[in-house]
Amino acid sequence: MISQKLNKNQKRAVKTTDGPLLIIAGPGSGKTFTLVERIYYLITEKNVEPENILVSTFTEKTAKELMTRVSNRLNEDNIQFNLNEMYLGTIHSICLRLLEENREFTRLKKNFILMDQFDQQYFIYQKSYQYEKITGSELILGNRSRWKKAEELLKWINKVSEEMLSVDELKKSPEPQIQALGQCYELYQQHLEEENALDFSTIQLEASRLLRNHPEIQESLNEKIDYLMIDEYQDTNTIQEEIIFLLAGKKNNVCVVGDDDQGLYRFRGATIRNILEFPKKFEEEKCTQIELSVNYRSHPSIVQFYNQWMEQQSWHYENKSFRFDKKIVPAERSYYGREGVIKASGSDGRNDWYEEVYQFLISMREKGELKDWNQIAFLFRSVRNPKVVGLANYLEEREISVYSPRSNMFFDREEIRLLIGAIMFLFPQLPEVRKWNENAYLEEWEMYDQCFLEFTNELRKPENAKLLKWARKKAKAHYNLAENTDYAFAGLFYQLLQFNLFNKYLESETSYIIDSRPVRNLSLFSQLLTKFEYLHRVSVFTPKNINQLLRAFFNQYLRFLINGGINEYEDDSEYAPSGCVSFLTIHQSKGLEFPIVIVGSLESTPRKQYSDLDEVLQENYYHKNPFEPLNRTKYYDFWRLYYTAFSRAQNLLVLSCQENKASGQGTRNVPSKSFVDSYTPLKSWRHVDDIYKLEIDEIKDVNIKKEYSFTSHINVFETCALQYKFYKELDFSPVRHGATLFGTLVHQTIEDIHKAAIRGEEGKITKERIDEWFYANYNNLIKKERVHLAPTTKEAALSQVKHYVERQNNDWSHIKDAEVDVSLVKDEYVLKGTIDLIKGQDNTVDIIDFKSEKKPDLVKEQDTIYHYKRQLEIYAHLVEERTGQQVNNMHLYYTGEDNSNPYVTFPKDGKSIDHTISKFDRIVERIEEKDYSIEKRPVKQCQNCDMRFYCNQKFKE
């Protein structure tokens, strides 16, 4: 039964399942609740299988949250369903899944590389001379630094992808800069193909190509997907709309949900048009429209405030309307009359904004009903702006913690500066080496030198004597490097962790986000270092490479990171960490709510956000004419942005700024004139009496189920809980080496063989074909991992594969499935696994896991065997729960075994499986409770663990 709490329109939205449906969901109108009920209704009352539903959300986090809520909802009614087959995720992740499932129909090869924005920019940067050679490219790239040029080019390239512009048309353009753009784009696509790489916007481009160029794939997907739901539809762009309609096919059971008033992503190509014109995509009267405009979130006066805000703007232009005319109605009216919108500002001519805000916070805490700082969120356009950072510092100095992971403070943190200083100390040649000529100078050097001073100051302290001794020795060795080291930057980083100066950060408490910031930053730093070594293909220092690496690291890599800014750790499961106030960008706050919201950035004004090139592209090359009038968009966007900000507040909305009357050139009025009408009538918090009587809601728990797998979680935890803590929970990045390359290579080639057998192409499994598969996999793998195998090792891998094939004697008849990813949504977590091979007849199956090693001694190494047995039992559980097929036998196959029988077989034993599952549960419990205690160190694993230097120190006592 669907929830009785649904209001009339929500219920209609849930029950309207067939045909196109447009849901306009105002802020706080119970949108997610309605979505959850709608999915629940489809599954339980319409008997739709989860695998026939596709739901897309704006962020990965919302997707996880939705998954959790739906599975909990089903659990409530004791209904068992596996949600893992549902297409649920961001449009990007759904596209990625489509590409992986149909990779052979795309340009992509196995093990393709996914680039984030920084990778993409670095990718372009490293090839920038090729782009600069293109005639006319200077018209787009301008006269800036190479790094900035890469940034500019990246912007245009992504735009071409997202708007699906035709490269041929661009190249034929009479305008030289458009021509150049077309050529740059073509070159870029060529580079992507050469490197087997993908960036964010290309994910979508390739997915849309896949669907358009292969009607048979589109049809089978259309067949499969019966119902689509697209959340935050106002923030979709051209290519996303195209993909959605390709996936919807003729069934047209598309439900789009969104709020045209909260469209914030025009700079990414998103357009309100998609949602406003959605009904026009269908025959007249076919599309049902439902408005959710009852607001359950905010104090009535807050609702009234932002309704009025929207009315100030004219949304009509030349007989067209750019807004669904609507008015949000508060659900509760009983509080009417009490002030829910106030101001807390510094007064004109003074410099007292920080203090005023501080006083307001303290008063709320002392006289009001505020229980936890996390009930307050500050929203700004940007949290990186110096005034905002200044406010954060002011509050922190007065013991109000501020959670502001996007404020770009990474390189200001003590732990990071000491690390940079330490690395500089370890390479005394740096001051000479970093100069490429006599007068060379970079701004960032000053910051580096400052870090160096901070480090040496610490080094002088007696408690760091050991570090001093060690560092001197290393520095001397590096200064005149005679032979190869066995480490590069990342390796040095882990060595530094043995000293108290750095390992004190590792000991910090991890249950409060704000306290764990230093460890999280160390972890981030380790990721940056391994990424550098990956990008520059290094693993050790050599006398030949050392100076050049130092230059690349300090003059390029680190410098770009500093300029681009690094966001600190954000936790999915706690959006408003207890004990601190949050500082967020308005964009970040989308979809969230807070009891008290303080909106700043009131000096801000609507600004033009497109260039001449944009205008030319839009006029002549876009698939549709501009929708909203170009000269109005900046106002629309501005009003929508602050509408979103204001509507986050539940109990109290506060507008806050340093008021200012312009006096003299270049000075300005604060708040800016856009805000004057809304701001001026507000009372100051000092003059509202019942502000302290105000009830303040608590922050709602975010409930997200985490994913655990046997091999990458339970296994690691059982081996060493500390290793789990560092690598899995804190995400430290291990120093790269080719340890897993061998196994992966064998696995992947065997997978190719199995897949051929499943396709019924047993005849094609020949020696030549195996070679082909093997070398293709090898080449793709080394391209991705940038680590090589020694020729003899490579041959050994190949011979393991061939040996396996020989042993099968051309009998592949019982193979059912290979490399099956299965996951199971359990009550407390999501269980994941990949099963190498499923064989079987009738209704029972055997599962096989391949190990690319020699068969161990069954007696002497029974621990290992027992361990693998439990892994198989987890897989058996997954297969039975997921497919309903009975597992008969479970096997290990040792491809490294030449002489005896390579199999180890276990009969399935239901009791034993139950026992293993409950053990799995217990370990998950320990992980979630952060119980990382260990009895003793696992000697063997310690030898290869990067944390050994730290542990050696820690366990010495």
Next chain:
DNA sequence: ACGCCATTGATTTTT
């Protein structure tokens, strides 16, 4: 009353 100039400060992001 209006045009022109110099001056000042300020942006957001998806795997």
Next chain:
DNA sequence: TCAATGGCGT
């Protein structure tokens, strides 16, 4: 790169 502002000239 651009909006807002006041000063200055007409």
